[in-house]
Amino acid sequence: MLNNWKNSALAKQAMTNGQEQEPILSKIKDQKEAVEQAEILLNKEAQRFISAHYPKVNTNALSPYMARELVDKTIHNEQLFDLKETEQILLKSQQQELSHNLSLLLKDPYISVRVMKEKLNKQEAILKTFCAKHDIQLENKESVARQSDEVKKAFQGIIQPLLATKWQ
Numbered sequence: 001m002l003n004n005w006k007n008s009a010l011a012k013q014a015m016t017n018g019q020e021q022e023p024i025l026s027k028i029k030d031q032k033e034a035v036e037q038a039e040i041l042l043n044k045e046a047q048r049f050i051s052a053h054y055p056k057v058n059t060n061a062l063s064p065y066m067a068r069e070l071v072d073k074t075i076h077n078e079q080l081f082d083l084k085e086t087e088q089i090l091l092k093s094q095q096q097e098l099s100h101n102l103s104l105l106l107k108d109p110y111i112s113v114r115v116m117k118e119k120l121n122k123q124e125a126i127l128k129t130f131c132a133k134h135d136i137q138l139e140n141k142e143s144v145a146r147q148s149d150e151v152k153k154a155f156q157g158i159i160q161p162l163l164a165t166k167w168q
Helices: 002-016 022-053 064-077 083-107 109-133 141-145 149-166
Strands: none
Touching: 002 022, 022 064, 064 083, 083 109, 109 149
């Protein structure tokens, strides 16, 4: 909505060649910053909630979208989900996130590509840290095969979003 409002104000500014849109553009910028701060807070709280109530879920493998979706579903249903239900919710939210990102890309290609690159870089950093912690070399399948089932599952959770992003 903010992008639509901004585009409208920019179009009016171009058509009228005037300064009257500057206060509106400043207000839009302020609103956008407030929304970004709220998102940061929601993401932190979602991570904290999941760590407290879903200790078996690897929060490092979750995107902020997936984490917020799990928290929303938990609060909406007023119950904690078992591991299988949790995995289904996370898988569905991962698919919804892809649709959401494609929608954003169609609306504003430059910002969406930048955001996707930032997400990719963050996920690659998470993978690098995880591999270092568990002595995994990506070019050596044996280094993954010798890991416990829990580590393998966490590794798969980290790799999955990367693979989806690389092929988009």
